[in-house]
Amino acid sequence: MARMKEILTVAGTLACAIGIGFVMQNSDTAKARYGNQDRPAPRELEDTATSALLDVQQIRLTSGEFKGADDLPATSAFAASEPDENVIKVRAPQSVLEGPPAPGSADPVPACDITAEAQAIAAAMVNLRLDAPCFPNERVTVHHNGMIFTETTDAKGALNTTVPALARDAMFILAFGNGEGAVAQTEVEELIDYDRAVVQWKGNAGFEIHAREFGANYGDAGHHWKEAPGEVADAVIGRGGVLTRHGDIAAADPLLAEVYTFPKAGSERAGTIALSVETEVTKANCGIEAEAQSLQLTGDGQIRTQDLMLSVPECDAVGSFLVLNNLLQDLKVAGN
Template sequence: MSRKKQILTAVGTLGCALGIGFVMQNSEAAEKRYGPDQDMSALPVPQDYVTKNSASNALLTVEAITLTSGELSSDVALPTTDSRITTVSAPRSVLAEPAMPDTAKIKRPGCAITADARPVATAMVELQLDAPCLPNERITVHHNGMIFTETTSATGSLSVQVPALARDAVFVMAFTNGDGAVAQTTVEDLSDFDRVVLQWKGDTGFQIHAREFGADYGTAGHVWSGAPGDMAATVVGTGGMLTRNGDTMAADPLLAEVYTFPKNAAVGSGDVALSVETEISASNCGVEIEAQTLEIDSGGRIKTQNLTLPVPDCDAVGSFLVLNNLLQDLKVAQN
C-alpha cells in the first residue's frame, strides 16, 4: 500500500535505546491505511498544514517521550499456591483510582453484593455481578494489573467478558464507596494463547494494531478496533482477535484493549507485527498522554511498561502517531 509518511524523531528516556519508531501520517494517508469507511470529517486537517507539509519531507521532532519498565507489585492478594502467578497493577500516577475495597465491607445487611466468574472460550472469563442497591454506579475491575471501569445497569447488575491474564484468575470489583466483591476461577487454556494489553485513561485515541503474517493495513490479517476479528476464528486458529473493556460513556473511563492470538492452534506461521497507535484529535492535541502495556512472558509472568507521549499541536489533528516497537512482535510456529 502506498503511503505518504512524515517521521517523528523520539527524544526521551529509553525511547531511542529501545528503537521505538514514530510515524505520523496525514489524514489522506490515514484513509488509505484504515479504509475508506473511516469517518475523518470530525477531525479535519487545516488546509495551511496540508499545503505546508505535503510539499516537503521535513522531520518533525517530538520531545520528552518517557518509557519506563513498570514494577511488579500488586494491591490484590492472590493465591500463592502457583509460582507462575505474578501480579502487577497500574501505577497510581498513570491510572489513579480509589483504593481497593476492604473485604470486610463487601456485603451490607439486606443488600448483598455477589459476583461469579466462569471460564469461556479463548481463555476469556465471564464475570457476573449483582449489586441491587447500587444501580447505575461506576465500578472498577482489577485483574493482574489490568484495570478498567464499567457501569452497573438500572438493576445493579453487570455482565462482561474479560481476557484472563493468569490461570488462577482473581477479579476484584470495587465501587467508589468502598463496597465490592471478589470472584475467581481457573482458566485451563490460557497457555494456548499469546496475549498483550494496552490500557489508558480518558479519550487518548490509543489503539493496538496487529498485522498477522505480513498483512498490510486494511487487508485480511490486520486486526484492530475497526476490524477486531472474532472468537470463532481464534478458536480454530485462523486469526487473532481484539477485545476492549471499559465503559467509554463514563467520566474519565479506564479502558483496556487486549489482543489475543491462538499460538498453539495457528494454521499459519511467521510473525505478528504489533504496534501502538494514537490518532491526533481535538481532545489530545498539544498535551501529554499516558498508557501502560502488559505482556505475558513464557513463564507466565507479566511485564509492564509505562508510556508518556507528548502529542503534536492541534495543527496536526487527523494524523496518527505510530509506535512500532513498544509491544514485542509475536513469532508463531505452525502446529
C-alpha cells in the same frame, strides 16, 4: 494504489533503555490507510517515508501513575511500585449504605449483598458477572492481574462482561468508589495455548492496537484493529486472532483497555504477527499528556509491562496518526 502525500517520521528521546518508534502521518495518508477499506493497502511505512525528521523531545516512558480524583489503587500495575505477586490486598469497609433503623421499624436496614462470579469459557476468556442491587448505574472498576478498566452497572446493579484471562488462576476484583466490592476467581486451563497483549489508558487518549498477521498489510483480512476486530470463534479453532475492547467509554474519565489474543497452539501457520499501538490526533486529545501501559504474556506465563507518557501534538495536527512500533513486542508463531 492511493498515493501517500506525506509521512512525517518523528524521532523521540526516551527516558529508558527501550526505544519506541514514533511515526506521524497526516490526514491524507490516514484516509488512504484507514478510511477506505476497498482500496489496496499502502506499503510499509519504512518503505514510503520520504519526509524530513522532526525533533520531538516530549516522549518518555515512565512508571508514574495517573493523577486526579480517580487515582489508581495500589493493586493496579499502573502504580509506580511493583506489587508483591504473592499478596492480594482487598479493601472492603462497612457499606456506607447501611444506616440506623427506619422510623417505626424495630429491625435495622439490611446490608446490600454484593456478589461476583467468574467462569472460564472458550479462547481463555472469562465470563464475569456482578450482582450489586444497591449500586444501579454505578461506576465499577475491574482489576485483573495488572489489567484495569471501568464499567457501569445496569439499572438493577448488575454487570455481565467477558474478560481475557491473564493468569491461569484468574482472580478479579470489582470495586466501587466507596470501597465496597466483590472478588471472583476461576481456573483458566487453556491460557497456555494463547498469546495475549494488552494496552490500557485513561480518558480520551484514543490508543488502539493494530495486529498484522503473517505479513498482512493495513486493510487486509489479517489486519485486526478496532474497526476489524476478528471473531472469537476464529481464535478458538486456530484460524486467526481477535481484538477485544474493555471499559465504558461513555463513563466520566474512564479507564479503558484493548486486548489482542492469538491461538499460538492451534495455528496451522507459522511466522510473525506485527504489533503496533497507534492513536489519531483528535480535538479530544490534541495537546494533552497521554499515559498508557502495555502488558504482554511471555512464554513462561509472566507479564511483561511497559509504561508510556506521550505528549500528543497540538491541534493543528488533528487527523494525523501517531504510531508506536515497540510498545508491544511482535509475536513469533511456530505453527503446527
